[in-house]
Amino acid sequence: MIKEILEALQPEQYKQFMYAFEQEFAQIIIYEPGKFIGVNVGSIGNLDLINQEGVWSVGKVKSAN
Secondary structure (H helix, E strand, O other): OOHHHHOOOOOHHHHHHHHHHHOOOOOEEEEEOOEEEOOOOOOOOOOOEEEEEEEEEEEEEEOOO
């Protein structure tokens, strides 16, 4: 799942993610409305993690309602 999402990112998004990975800082990208892929995100209040593999995470953005 995570690999497929990473491969579908735009080249500039992919480069941005790899830089965040290498520098070990948190980064998320909304890849579909309400869904994100992240690196080094851990537990953030408005994100629901669905799948996590190492430092990579996929999940949903909680609604503000």
